[in-house]
Amino acid sequence: MLLVEELAALTAPERVSTKLADREQAARDESSCAPVLPDVVVWPLSTEEVSRVVCYASAHEIPLTARGAGSSLEGNPIPVHGGIVLDLSRMDRIVAVHAEDLQVTVQPGIVYNRLNEQLKPYGLFFPPSPGGSADVATIGGMVANNASGIYSVKYGGTREHVKAATVVTGTGEVLRLGTRCRKTSSGYHLLGLLVGSEGTLAIATELTLALVGLPQGRKQGAFTFPSEQAAVTAIATMMRYGVDLAAAEFLDRRSIAALNRFQGFGLEEKPSLFVEVHGSPSSVEEVFASAQALCEEHGGTLIVLPGGRNPWEVRHFTTRAIQALNPQAQTIRTDLGFPISRLPDVVAESYAIAARYGVVLYTFGHAGLGILHALLREDPRDLVRWAAANRAKDDIVSFVLSMGGTASGEHGIGLGSRKYVRQEHGAALELMKGIKRLFDPKNILNPGKIWSDEA
Amino acid sequence: MLLVEELAALTAPERVSTKLADREQAARDESSCAPVLPDVVVWPLSTEEVSRVVCYASAHEIPLTARGAGSSLEGNPIPVHGGIVLDLSRMDRIVAVHAEDLQVTVQPGIVYNRLNEQLKPYGLFFPPSPGGSADVATIGGMVANNASGIYSVKYGGTREHVKAATVVTGTGEVLRLGTRCRKTSSGYHLLGLLVGSEGTLAIATELTLALVGLPQGRKQGAFTFPSEQAAVTAIATMMRYGVDLAAAEFLDRRSIAALNRFQGFGLEEKPSLFVEVHGSPSSVEEVFASAQALCEEHGGTLIVLPGGRNPWEVRHFTTRAIQALNPQAQTIRTDLGFPISRLPDVVAESYAIAARYGVVLYTFGHAGLGILHALLREDPRDLVRWAAANRAKDDIVSFVLSMGGTASGEHGIGLGSRKYVRQEHGAALELMKGIKRLFDPKNILNPGKIWSDEA
Numbered sequence: 001m002l003l004v005e006e007l008a009a010l011t012a013p014e015r016v017s018t019k020l021a022d023r024e025q026a027a028r029d030e031s032s033c034a035p036v037l038p039d040v041v042v043w044p045l046s047t048e049e050v051s052r053v054v055c056y057a058s059a060h061e062i063p064l065t066a067r068g069a070g071s072s073l074e075g076n077p078i079p080v081h082g083g084i085v086l087d088l089s090r091m092d093r094i095v096a097v098h099a100e101d102l103q104v105t106v107q108p109g110i111v112y113n114r115l116n117e118q119l120k121p122y123g124l125f126f127p128p129s130p131g132g133s134a135d136v137a138t139i140g141g142m143v144a145n146n147a148s149g150i151y152s153v154k155y156g157g158t159r160e161h162v163k164a165a166t167v168v169t170g171t172g173e174v175l176r177l178g179t180r181c182r183k184t185s186s187g188y189h190l191l192g193l194l195v196g197s198e199g200t201l202a203i204a205t206e207l208t209l210a211l212v213g214l215p216q217g218r219k220q221g222a223f224t225f226p227s228e229q230a231a232v233t234a235i236a237t238m239m240r241y242g243v244d245l246a247a248a249e250f251l252d253r254r255s256i257a258a259l260n261r262f263q264g265f266g267l268e269e270k271p272s273l274f275v276e277v278h279g280s281p282s283s284v285e286e287v288f289a290s291a292q293a294l295c296e297e298h299g300g301t302l303i304v305l306p307g308g309r310n311p312w313e314v315r316h317f318t319t320r321a322i323q324a325l326n327p328q329a330q331t332i333r334t335d336l337g338f339p340i341s342r343l344p345d346v347v348a349e350s351y352a353i354a355a356r357y358g359v360v361l362y363t364f365g366h367a368g369l370g371i372l373h374a375l376l377r378e379d380p381r382d383l384v385r386w387a388a389a390n391r392a393k394d395d396i397v398s399f400v401l402s403m404g405g406t407a408s409g410e411h412g413i414g415l416g417s418r419k420y421v422r423q424e425h426g427a428a429l430e431l432m433k434g435i436k437r438l439f440d441p442k443n444i445l446n447p448g449k450i451w452s453d454e455a
Numbered sequence: 456m457l458l459v460e461e462l463a464a465l466t467a468p469e470r471v472s473t474k475l476a477d478r479e480q481a482a483r484d485e486s487s488c489a490p491v492l493p494d495v496v497v498w499p500l501s502t503e504e505v506s507r508v509v510c511y512a513s514a515h516e517i518p519l520t521a522r523g524a525g526s527s528l529e530g531n532p533i534p535v536h537g538g539i540v541l542d543l544s545r546m547d548r549i550v551a552v553h554a555e556d557l558q559v560t561v562q563p564g565i566v567y568n569r570l571n572e573q574l575k576p577y578g579l580f581f582p583p584s585p586g587g588s589a590d591v592a593t594i595g596g597m598v599a600n601n602a603s604g605i606y607s608v609k610y611g612g613t614r615e616h617v618k619a620a621t622v623v624t625g626t627g628e629v630l631r632l633g634t635r636c637r638k639t640s641s642g643y644h645l646l647g648l649l650v651g652s653e654g655t656l657a658i659a660t661e662l663t664l665a666l667v668g669l670p671q672g673r674k675q676g677a678f679t680f681p682s683e684q685a686a687v688t689a690i691a692t693m694m695r696y697g698v699d700l701a702a703a704e705f706l707d708r709r710s711i712a713a714l715n716r717f718q719g720f721g722l723e724e725k726p727s728l729f730v731e732v733h734g735s736p737s738s739v740e741e742v743f744a745s746a747q748a749l750c751e752e753h754g755g756t757l758i759v760l761p762g763g764r765n766p767w768e769v770r771h772f773t774t775r776a777i778q779a780l781n782p783q784a785q786t787i788r789t790d791l792g793f794p795i796s797r798l799p800d801v802v803a804e805s806y807a808i809a810a811r812y813g814v815v816l817y818t819f820g821h822a823g824l825g826i827l828h829a830l831l832r833e834d835p836r837d838l839v840r841w842a843a844a845n846r847a848k849d850d851i852v853s854f855v856l857s858m859g860g861t862a863s864g865e866h867g868i869g870l871g872s873r874k875y876v877r878q879e880h881g882a883a884l885e886l887m888k889g890i891k892r893l894f895d896p897k898n899i900l901n902p903g904k905i906w907s908d909e910a
Binding site: 102103147152157159160164181182183184185186190196197201213279280282287341366370405408411412417421424425428450 | 553554555556557558600601602603607611612614615619624628630631632634635636637638639640641642643644645647648650651652656667668691694695696697734735737738741742790792793794795796821824825826859860861862863864865866867868872876879880881882883884886887889890893894905
């Protein structure tokens with residue numbers, strides 16, 4: 001086959017595959033979106049190889065989708081138009097640790113947990129933890145989706161931590177964006193545009209990340225509440241008063257019940273809030289005490305998790321636990337973002353909508369950040385319930401958008417949320433499409449994502 | 456005159472002026488760049504009026520430059536091609552305080568200090584303080600230049616605090632960018648592109664800003680050092696160890712001497728470091744003690760400023776004090792940004808270059824952020840010294856760019872730093888120009904800035 005031979009000449013024969021097993025692995029992510037097989041998978045090792053492959057794809061107008069671990073949740077790397085998948089997982093080196101500047105330069109395929117393990121001796125870490133997928137998610141994927149995580153309440157999302165990048169645009173041109181300066185006012189912020197563009201503008205082949213010092217002190221705690229409303233009102237209040245939490249995760253009663261059934265955690269089946277505080281040993285106690293006082297004002301009770309478990313050991317299983325309740329069912333997922341003061345309304349309205357459609361809802365998320373995942377789980381073979389669950393999702397997202405929220409707090413738009421983009425961005429969507437044409441004039445980079453080609 | 460009558464019909468007759476006094480005021484900023492008179496000044500009061508005026512300017516291809524207080528330092532709002540100046544200083548209202556979300560929505564003409572006065576009863580503030588011009592600088596101008604200030608070491612620059620904006624593009628189209636969510640992964644980050652674009656892409660008519668709680672405790676201090684190198688090495692070390700400073704300002708010996716001559720402050724004429732710490736009352740003491748210990752390790756001495764003055768009362772006069780030394784002279788300014796570890800090198804090399812050219816150099820800046828202002832001050836009538844000072848500036852900027860720094864840490868490129876943009880951004884500059892054409896196809900918005908029209 002011509003394609004394979006040419007790609008092998010641009011990279012190496014053993015790093016180009018048309019085997020069905022390789023193509024199947026590159027066809028899907030962790031979402032419920034239908035997989036689509038690419039024609040060929042390529043594993044590049046350098047910026048130069050990426051540029052050569054993109055030049056080739058551009059010359060022949062072949063769709064090309066960059067891919068990390070495939071742990072995304074909205075179909076972001078599914079190659080819907082086939083073509084080439086560029087699997088960056090072998091570009092996984094640390095290029096340089098700039099400990100004196102609290103920065104690290106990495107290749108995009110490095111896995112989140114591997115990076116932080118290697119930074120530990122320097123007393124540094126990259127904070128936007130991708131939660132349950134921290135052991136597989138790559139930095140490149142996190143950058144593509146502007147990922148966040150439990151620690152983003154204190155440290156911000158991925159975009160705030162990306163300082164510079166080497167990227168390959170849709171024409172194969174190699175550009176350097178950003179600098180290693182902490183602050184610049186020079187020129188347009190192209191780097192900020194790249195972060196969160198889901199591989200549709202350019203492919204990052206090297207990334208410089210801002211790090212933070214490992215906290216001297218940390219303290220975790222779990223609180224149960226008499227109701228969902230009490231729990232989320234407590235969170236909104238803590239945020240209002242600027243309680244400096246490193247993490248503030250909410251799980252509704254049903255999510256807790258699912259966790260118990262999944263792993264026998266023996267948790268009290270009440271709406272729960274898991275928090276973590278970072279700082280000096282004394283400030284940690286101070287901040288934790290403020291958090292506890294505000295939780296108690298809202299009816300919260302500080303509890304010890306059975307077996308003295310770390311809250312995150314429990315929290316990270318949430319999605320899997322809900323999925324395990326009924327393996328025949330599929331997840332209809334939301335990734336709601338909203339002003340933190342509206343958290344109680346979003347939770348109340350989500351339950352009201354689910355009740356109206358007679359479908360079961362689970363809610364949990366980085367509540368301190370104003371991100372809630374409302375999950376509906378139904379068997380797609382039950383056409384009536386499946387349609388009802390999808391309508392419930394649409395109503396929940398519309399409610400959030402109508403208050404000035406976002407259809408994607410942290411997972412990206414991918415395929416799963418494309419239909420909400422027009423409502424969220426209005427006429428600004430045309431400027432986004434114009435920018436796409438500038439970076440990728442032949443529309444070869446991850447085509448069909450964020451908006452559909454026809455839209 | 457047709458122009459005036461038409462603009463008056465689009466706004467109001469009393470808010471359109473071709474008077475020389477008004478045009479002269481709109482012709483300049485605080486830089487040494489040559490003023491250029493616009494043809495007419497318009498003071499709009501609403502998004503609708505801004506849109507109508509931009510539509511008119513677009514239809515007739517008239518240059519249009521939005522303007523705040525004109526406190527910028529690189530000629531950023533000088534209407535080099537004449538035309539219309541849109542003075543936004545009368546759009547100075549707070550639209551809404553969202554205290555429960557730690558946000559405020561304002562019009563662009565509101566002055567930094569006025570905003571913070573009005574936020575005080577809510578226990579909140581907008582941290583990127585524009586230093587000595589805080590009493591005049593507008594939020595719109597700060598957003599245009601992605602301004603920073605003494606507190607950006609802890610709280611970041613302006614971009615990190617802009618959550619949403621209503622903007623008018625070069626075609627007169629009104630767009631909403633961003634949301635009031637703390638975090639989103641939906642679509643391209645157009646808002647980040649707007650911030651720092653110096654009014655060349657769109658005119659912001661409403662801005663939603665993220666605020667932070669006023670610190671419960673704060674502590675300020677001043678240190679003197681035996682040498683410039685000792686002072687800046689102390690700063691780089693504090694940053695390396697993550698000492699959580701709210702402000703870390705460096706002033707060289709000559710800047711201190713200039714301050715003494717300017718206002719008789721009676722400061723000890725040694726390289727100095729002014730710091731401030733924010734936090735809970737106990738953590739403030741803890742952090743300050745760490746800072747003091749590290750300063751002392753580098754030969755620093757904690758001092759009390761004469762008269763018990765606040766360091767910022769002194770610091771904010773620096774530029775004026777240097778200017779006052781010789782009123783015949785003009786300032787040749789730099790706005791260097793670099794990785795913090797390179798601060799000692801940047802200071803050493805700047806002095807070496809100045810010595811080589813036989814010109815006098817003053818250095819000061821937000822050193823903790825990796826921003827240094829190296830100022831040369833010479834009389835332009837002394838052609839030899841003037842040329843030497845300009846060459847010294849070019850060499851200093853080139854040195855910083857060669858180490859991956861930036862030609863503008865916080866003032867924007869404007870006119871004054873245009874010649875360095877190609878060296879800093881390389882091929883990415885073509886993408887910036889493409890984005891300019893998307894937002895402003897007729898090149899009417901603040902033309903001639905960031906890059907020259909001919910470049």
